[in-house]
């Protein structure tokens with residue numbers, strides 16, 4: 381019997397799948413339908429709530445464009461993006477933890493000379509970022525590509541303000557030498573709200589949640605023979621560390637931004653962080 385009843389609802393739906401359905405698709409869909417039906421029974425979803433859900437998802441789709449991905453925002457604020465990251469990036473002990481990629485990385489950023497400034501708009505408090513890229517034994521990794529990006533002093537990425545900020549403002553790619561060191565000048569990042577003028581922002585409002593992310597610098601580090609690392613360093617002391625709208629904070633990524641004497645023209649802040657990359661085929665922790 382494959383008529384749908386309340387009791388056997390998910391079995392009725394899953395029984396329609398063809399025997400030719402690829403194994404992984406079958407596994408994913410069976411579990412999805414099962415959990416979705418359990419959710420509806422659990423909360424006894426009303427018809428009005430079902431209509432609200434359909435309208436919400438419709439608005440979420442309409443909000444998407446080439447420069448705005450409202451579904452990723454939805455995934456982020458529900459903790460889904462971080463959970464997908466967690467189940468896919470179980471790294472050996474001693475490795476630098478990963479965190480969300482976020483929607484603001486761009487390809488084609490120029491490789492800059494080590495030590496160069498990435499701040500092109502002259503705004504914000506200059507900060508020296510420095511450290512090493514290391515393997516699990518503490519040896520330097522030569523030829524690591526360190527791709528960095530942050531918001532500007534107003535809390536916006538260059539791609540959010542193409543008419544205001546210079547292209548590639550607060551972005552750069554640096555390549556380590558034999559000592560594994562990287563250093564460049566950026567700005568001390570500031571906390572910023574995720575775009576909240578759409579349905580996801582409205583949902584956060586209904587839930588009594590703010591849209592802010594604690595200040596952070598993004599890093600994408602790749603090196604031949606090592607696992608790719610996507611992560612941030614977070615500014616210690618930021619008021620939103622405990623309530624990041626997208627749940628991306630991990631304790632080892634919180635970094636002390638040290639205030640320095642800038643009277644000689646050197647950057648006012650310094651943020652030192654060493655990144656540790658496990659080898660490409662290493663086992664999980």
Ligand SMILES: [Fe+2]
Pocket residue numbers: 482484531596598
């Ligand atoms: Fe960010």
